Amino acid sequence: MQKNTFRFLNTLLVAGLAVLVGCSSTPNKAPVEARDIKGGSAKPGAAVAPIPVPAATPEVKPLPGAENAGKPGYYTVRPGDNLIRIGMDNGQSTRDLVKWNTLENPNRIEVGQVLRVLPPGIDAAAVTTKSVTAAKVESRPLDAKPSSAAAAASSAAAAASSAQAQAPAVAAARDSDEDPAWGWPAAGQVNVGFDELRNKGLAFYGKAGDAVMAAADGRVVYAGSGLRGYGNLVIIKHNSTYLTAYAHNQTLLVKEDQAVRKGQKIAEMGSSDADQVKLHFEVRKQGKPIDPAKLLPGR
Numbered sequence: 001m002q003k004n005t006f007r008f009l010n011t012l013l014v015a016g017l018a019v020l021v022g023c024s025s026t027p028n029k030a031p032v033e034a035r036d037i038k039g040g041s042a043k044p045g046a047a048v049a050p051i052p053v054p055a056a057t058p059e060v061k062p063l064p065g066a067e068n069a070g071k072p073g074y075y076t077v078r079p080g081d082n083l084i085r086i087g088m089d090n091g092q093s094t095r096d097l098v099k100w101n102t103l104e105n106p107n108r109i110e111v112g113q114v115l116r117v118l119p120p121g122i123d124a125a126a127v128t129t130k131s132v133t134a135a136k137v138e139s140r141p142l143d144a145k146p147s148s149a150a151a152a153a154s155s156a157a158a159a160a161s162s163a164q165a166q167a168p169a170v171a172a173a174r175d176s177d178e179d180p181a182w183g184w185p186a187a188g189q190v191n192v193g194f195d196e197l198r199n200k201g202l203a204f205y206g207k208a209g210d211a212v213m214a215a216a217d218g219r220v221v222y223a224g225s226g227l228r229g230y231g232n233l234v235i236i237k238h239n240s241t242y243l244t245a246y247a248h249n250q251t252l253l254v255k256e257d258q259a260v261r262k263g264q265k266i267a268e269m270g271s272s273d274a275d276q277v278k279l280h281f282e283v284r285k286q287g288k289p290i291d292p293a294k295l296l297p298g299r
Contacts, residue, residue, distance in 0.1 A: 063110055063112045063113045063114070064101075064110075064113050064114070065101070065113060065114030065115060065116070066112070066113075066114055067114075068114045068116070069114050072118075073116065073117060073118035073122065074114050074115065074116055074117065075090060075114070075115050075117045076112065076113070076114050076115075077109050077110060077111055077112060077113045077114070077115065078111060079111050081109065081111075082107075082109070082226065082227070083097050083098070083103075083106050083107075083109065084222055084224075084226050084227045084235075085227060086115065086117065087221070087222070087235075088222075088227070088235060088243060088245060088284060088287070089284075089287045090117040090118075090286075090287040091237075091240075091241070091242075091243050091284055091285075091286050091287035092117055092118075092221075092237075092287075093221030093222070093235075093237055094106060094221065094222060095221065095256070095257070096119070097115060097116075097117065100115075100116045100117075100119065100120060101115050101116055178239070179241075179242070179295075180215075180216035180217060180218070180238045180239065180242060180262075181216060181217075181262060182215055182216050182262075182295045182296055182297060183213065183214075183215055183216065183262045183263050183296075183297070184213070184215070184296055184297075184299070185204070185212060185213050185214070185215045185244070185246060185279060185281045186204040186206060186210065186211070186212060186213070186269070186279045186281070187206075187210065187211065188204045188205060188206050188210075189204070190202050190203070190204060190293065191203050191204060191205045191278070193291075193293065194289075194290075194291040194292065194293060196289065199280075200282055200289035201245070201280055201281050201282035201283070201289065201292060202280075202281045202292050202293065203278050203279070203280055203281075204269075204278060204279040204281065205276065205277065205278045206269045206277055206278065206279065207269070207277060208250050208268070208269060208270055208271070208277050209250060209251075209268045209269065209270075210268065210269040210277075210279075211265045211268065211269070212234075212246050212249060212265065212266055212267040212268065212269055212279050213262075213263050213264060213265055213266065214236055214244075214260045214261065214262055214263065214264045214266050215236075215244050215262065215281070215283070215292075215296075216236075216238045216242070216244070216262045217238065217259075217260070217261050217262050218236040218237055218238035218239075218244075218259075218260060219236065219237055219257065219258065219259050219260070220234060220235070220236055220254045220255065220256055220257065220258045220259075220260060220266075221235050221236065221237045221243070221256065221257075222234070222235040222256060223235075223252050223254055223255055223256050224252075225272065225273075228273075229273060230245070230247040230248070230273060230280070231247055231248040231249065231270070231271075231272025231273030231274060232247075232248070232249040232250070232251070232252055232267070232270065232272045232273075233245060233246065233247050233249070234246040234249065234252060234254060234266050234267055236260060236266075241285055241286060242283065242284065242285055243283075243284040243287075244281070244282065244283050244284070245280075245281070245282040245284070246266065246267055246279060246280075246281060247273075247274075247279070247280040247281075247282075248269075248270060248271060248272050248273060248274040248277075248278055248279065248280055249267035249268060249269060249270050249272060249279075250267075250268045250269060250270025250271070250272065250277075251267060251268040251270070252266075252267050253265060253266055253267055253268070254266045254267070283295060
């Protein structure tokens with residue numbers, strides 16, 4: 001009985017030693033510790049945030065003509081602009097602006113886009129100098145009666161205008177830098193005079209359907225209603241210096257690129273985009289509004 005007990009205890013002791021030896025032979029591994037992206041220890045079981053990858057910067061394409069910004073003879077598009085306004089403000093036709101700038105869609109121009117507003121090959125500095133040194137326009141009251149010499153000159157101008165009635169002569173007049181022979185655009189008196197800030201032309205009141213006439217020989221560069229505030233509008237280019245504009249018409253009787261003569265009926269007076277029936281008449285010299293009263297002949 002004692003021998004059996006001793007053997008059982010001895011067997012247990014040997015088994016325990018074997019277990020201890022086996023445990024001591026297993027290498028100890030250092031515990032893996034999770035850390036966040038800032039270097040601190042993360043809580044057990046917490047997800048480790050991935051390192052963010054910077055997004056690629058999108059390539060910004062320069063707007064058409066940006067390399068010409070600020071140069072003479074170029075115009076940077078501003079909010080609210082359209083080609084009609086830009087053409088009138090720079091003394092050019094929309095058709096020329098489309099051609100010079102190779103525009104696929106003339107109704108789509110972007111703010112910041114730079115457009116050529118002078119013909120290719122034209123020295124913008126020379127044009128600016130010429131406009132500054134141009135002869136001063138004589139100022140006289142609209143109701144002043146011309147002298148006999150002036151009357152003779154007026155008759156001669158009328159005869160010359162009659163001789164220039166054909167389209168080739170009108171085209172030649174457009175290419176000239178000389179002042180046109182001016183005539184009245186409406187039969188009535190001037191009701192509102194020129195004001196550079198508030199009224200960039202003359203206003204003639206009348207009845208719906210009254211005749212609106214071309215103030216000089218030229219070619220129609222715009223006929224439509226695409227310029228806000230002007231209603232049904234006709235713009236005539238007389239030469240490389242002068243444009244005239246006829247606004248608020250009821251009916252337009254001419255179309256773009258049509259040659260017209262001084263005194264020719266081009267529209268009927270109306271109240272489109274206006275509070276009453278009237279003709280708003282502008283003269284633009286190198287795109288800048290000037291007082292038409294200083295150009296129109298006495299009556």
